[in-house]
Amino acid sequence: MDHHYDPQQTNDYMQPEEDWDRDLLLDPAWEKQQRKTFTAWCNSHLRKAGTQIENIEEDFRDGLKLMLLLEVISGERLAKPERGKMRVHKISNVNKALDFIASKGVKLVSIGAEEIVDGNVKMTLGMIWTIILRFAIQDISVEETSAKEGLLLWCQRKTAPYKNVNIQNFHISWKDGLGFCALIHRHRPELIDYGKLRKDDPLTNLNTAFDVAEKYLDIPKMLDAEDIVGTARPDEKAIMTYVSSFYHAFSGAQKAETAANRICKVLAVNQENEQLMEDYEKLASDLLEWIRRTIPWLENRAPENTMQAMQQKLEDFRDYRRLHKPPKVQEKCQLEINFNTLQTKLRLSNRPAFMPSEGKMVSDINNAWGGLEQAEKGYEEWLLNEIRRLERLDHLAEKFRQKASIHESWTDGKEAMLQQKDYETATLSEIKALLKKHEAFESDLAAHQDRVEQIAAIAQELKYAVFSPHRCTARVIKKICDYSYQAWGGRSMGTFDSPAQRTEKLLETIDQLYLEYAKRAAPFNNWMEGAMEDLQDTFIVHTIEEIQGLTTAHEQFKATLPDADKERQAILGIHNEVSKIVQTYHVNMAGTNPYTTITPQEINGKWEHVRQLVPRRDQALMEEHARQQQNERLRKQFGAQANVIGPWIQTKMEEIGRISIEMHGTLEDQLNHLRQYEKSIVNYKPKIDQLEGDHQQIQEALIFDNKHTNYTMEHIRVGWEQLLTTIARTINEVENQILTRDAKGISQEQMNEFRASFNHFDRKKTGMMDCEDFRACLISMGYNMGEAEFARIMSIVDPNRMGVVTFQAFIDFMSRETADTDTADQVMASFKILAGDKNYITVDELRRELPPDQAEYCIARMAPYNGRDAVPGALDYMSFSTALYGESDL
Numbered sequence: 001m002d003h004h005y006d007p008q009q010t011n012d013y014m015q016p017e018e019d020w021d022r023d024l025l026l027d028p029a030w031e032k033q034q035r036k037t038f039t040a041w042c043n044s045h046l047r048k049a050g051t052q053i054e055n056i057e058e059d060f061r062d063g064l065k066l067m068l069l070l071e072v073i074s075g076e077r078l079a080k081p082e083r084g085k086m087r088v089h090k091i092s093n094v095n096k097a098l099d100f101i102a103s104k105g106v107k108l109v110s111i112g113a114e115e116i117v118d119g120n121v122k123m124t125l126g127m128i129w130t131i132i133l134r135f136a137i138q139d140i141s142v143e144e145t146s147a148k149e150g151l152l153l154w155c156q157r158k159t160a161p162y163k164n165v166n167i168q169n170f171h172i173s174w175k176d177g178l179g180f181c182a183l184i185h186r187h188r189p190e191l192i193d194y195g196k197l198r199k200d201d202p203l204t205n206l207n208t209a210f211d212v213a214e215k216y217l218d219i220p221k222m223l224d225a226e227d228i229v230g231t232a233r234p235d236e237k238a239i240m241t242y243v244s245s246f247y248h249a250f251s252g253a254q255k256a257e258t259a260a261n262r263i264c265k266v267l268a269v270n271q272e273n274e275q276l277m278e279d280y281e282k283l284a285s286d287l288l289e290w291i292r293r294t295i296p297w298l299e300n301r302a303p304e305n306t307m308q309a310m311q312q313k314l315e316d317f318r319d320y321r322r323l324h325k326p327p328k329v330q331e332k333c334q335l336e337i338n339f340n341t342l343q344t345k346l347r348l349s350n351r352p353a354f355m356p357s358e359g360k361m362v363s364d365i366n367n368a369w370g371g372l373e374q375a376e377k378g379y380e381e382w383l384l385n386e387i388r389r390l391e392r393l394d395h396l397a398e399k400f401r402q403k404a405s406i407h408e409s410w411t412d413g414k415e416a417m418l419q420q421k422d423y424e425t426a427t428l429s430e431i432k433a434l435l436k437k438h439e440a441f442e443s444d445l446a447a448h449q450d451r452v453e454q455i456a457a458i459a460q461e462l463k464y465a466v467f468s469p470h471r472c473t474a475r476v477i478k479k480i481c482d483y484s485y486q487a488w489g490g491r492s493m494g495t496f497d498s499p500a501q502r503t504e505k506l507l508e509t510i511d512q513l514y515l516e517y518a519k520r521a522a523p524f525n526n527w528m529e530g531a532m533e534d535l536q537d538t539f540i541v542h543t544i545e546e547i548q549g550l551t552t553a554h555e556q557f558k559a560t561l562p563d564a565d566k567e568r569q570a571i572l573g574i575h576n577e578v579s580k581i582v583q584t585y586h587v588n589m590a591g592t593n594p595y596t597t598i599t600p601q602e603i604n605g606k607w608e609h610v611r612q613l614v615p616r617r618d619q620a621l622m623e624e625h626a627r628q629q630q631n632e633r634l635r636k637q638f639g640a641q642a643n644v645i646g647p648w649i650q651t652k653m654e655e656i657g658r659i660s661i662e663m664h665g666t667l668e669d670q671l672n673h674l675r676q677y678e679k680s681i682v683n684y685k686p687k688i689d690q691l692e693g694d695h696q697q698i699q700e701a702l703i704f705d706n707k708h709t710n711y712t713m714e715h716i717r718v719g720w721e722q723l724l725t726t727i728a729r730t731i732n733e734v735e736n737q738i739l740t741r742d743a744k745g746i747s748q749e750q751m752n753e754f755r756a757s758f759n760h761f762d763r764k765k766t767g768m769m770d771c772e773d774f775r776a777c778l779i780s781m782g783y784n785m786g787e788a789e790f791a792r793i794m795s796i797v798d799p800n801r802m803g804v805v806t807f808q809a810f811i812d813f814m815s816r817e818t819a820d821t822d823t824a825d826q827v828m829a830s831f832k833i834l835a836g837d838k839n840y841i842t843v844d845e846l847r848r849e850l851p852p853d854q855a856e857y858c859i860a861r862m863a864p865y866n867g868r869d870a871v872p873g874a875l876d877y878m879s880f881s882t883a884l885y886g887e888s889d890l
Helices: 028-049 064-074 087-103 113-117 121-137 147-159 178-187 202-216 225-229 236-249 251-299 307-348 362-376 379-411 414-419 428-464 474-489 505-536 544-585 600-661 667-683 685-700 713-744 748-761 771-780 787-797 807-814 824-834 843-849 852-861 877-884
Strands: 002-005 108-112 768-770 804-806
Touching: 028 064, 028 121, 028 225, 028 236, 064 087, 064 121, 087 108, 087 113, 087 121, 108 113, 108 121, 113 121, 121 147, 121 236, 147 178, 147 236, 178 202, 178 236, 202 225, 202 236, 251 307, 251 362, 251 824, 251 843, 251 852, 251 877, 307 362, 307 379, 307 685, 307 713, 307 807, 379 428, 379 505, 505 544, 505 600, 544 600, 600 667, 600 685, 600 713, 667 685, 667 713, 685 713, 713 807, 748 771, 748 807, 768 771, 771 787, 771 804, 787 807, 804 807, 824 843, 824 877, 843 852, 852 877
Parallel strands: none
Antiparallel strands: 002 108, 768 804
């Protein structure tokens, strides 16, 4: 009976040269290596049955030791062998062995019992290789690869830390012996002083590895170092056989590697989660500290003394809103995203919810942020009102200075004249003249009375205004207010009983003309002074309507100028009439008009000044009109943009809300849709910046209202911040839903069902269910629960006690039973393997079995082990494993 070996069936990596019938050119060096290796390999198993072979092609000819070898390596019983010495008995036994090999799924090609019985070396080596391949190599599996590739990957993994070892094959990669030494050192570092080995001394390296393996690892010496070094390309089958013995010798370590992989996976999850927790705590602390520093600045409403200082405050606030606050808005959003992602990952990895430090909950951040926005609210409006107030005070002070200066010059000398007691010694004629003079003065005083009242009113407003003393002084205010009213009011000139004296008729006429001149000149002079004041008056306007009002008043004033000019000419006519009488009748006049100091030259001078001031006022009003037109353009420009941007923000908010609750397409479709939205939103930022620029121009122009829009810059800023936060938060929600779906194997249909149920009970359409909505939802799904059970469920879905259930928390709850997660017991069992079944583990064992960073992670966190079997430095892996799934503040 011929058996044929099928290399494709046994191992995908065998070469066609495995057809031993055709392989008649086996390299003598390879044959020698195979004979030695295969013999040693067979003896490593046969000695368990108390026997061995000396000559591989001779000792298997009767089939008895071949059957025994198969029984030892398989652990199974073969058919009873024939004990006869005849050729037929030997063929029968070999066939029984080949039949057993075939029963293990190996097809033997061109290997027949007769060739083995006849001692065919190549066929015998081929058969033994088939056995080695099937029973020593085929079941090696590393990361879903098997046999040759799996063994090679295992070697590469184990020797990776050794920089002078590069295993790429099963022939020349092993010639320098360092590969064998590295395998031993990796698993039993105490057996080899690897640091003393040299790449250029292969014989020493190979002999060291083979001797140590034989003495300490129970791996017989299967090759001679000289054979390997002396061959250009060592035999691949011999090397594979030898290496597979190392693999099996370290099979316990293989179990440890599997355990270590599980531990590494769990530790990686914890390390990532702890990093997220640290990041959250730091970000929360930094944000709260920034808020704590910023609120007092926004709450400080102490006014400055100058316009310049207040405008600097406004500039600082603009910088805060445009430069300093936006990154903090992003940080706050990122904080919430990190928190939500962390909680999702903790739920999915069977860990308890994260509880931030005292005062750093998301709700604490939100409360602090609310306090910030409350402090911010009205701050800009207060600044603008203060600037407007200071502008008005400056305007009033300037007006007061002008009016007070004019009035002081008028009052100069008046008090001295009134305080004279010249009437006490005067003649009747002089008394009469004094009475007329006083009458003329009272007429002048009456004309000034309105101006005094105006000055007093301005002084009163300045006095009670909250600002530092302006460039007018208390002395001037008091002098004007008190002196002007009291100086001339209560004087009684008394009555005189002296007999009247007759005067010449001519002098009487001149005297009457003088008196009439004085009475008319005083009010006209006062009118001109008032006109000069008004024409030079400073003004504050904030609208085109206001400047148009001033312009209309100015036009009305100009319309009165012809009548005023007629009055001027009439007054000058009185003076001319006196001059004619004097010239005509040669009257000898002593001095000038006793009733007034206002000369015709003074009247003409002031009139000329009034005429010059009129076009200047025209120019000032025209310039202000142009400025107000520019202001109106700024208002319209801002309004037009704000009226587009405001609704755009609102529309985007509504669209994002719709996307996040729709059930169209997969979660990935939603995510892509949202990311496109995010891109379009980010691309919109230049329009916001442009609006900020227009807003700055408006503030610098001291424009305080805008009838062209209901949107303020503050509205736009708040809306923009909410939009950025909402899109980022919504994207994060969908990403977390994908995490949950993938971790728990939820189908799209199930996800749609969850969404439909959630949307139905989200009665307020906020994207969240409140407690009562959630209770109704659970009842509709058949949950029959009391208060205690509902409180327990709420603690799961709302660990931060926000009073709402998000869609993410809802799907976590709905799918919580299906999670396939690691447990503390599984991790504990893995540590037990690494510890060699001990109840504790040592620092050396952790460093040997785990990657450096994870080993140090465990060493830093494991408590000392205090059991009876403890040794110095023993660590408690059991409490550590429990803590991984318990309190998350390791």
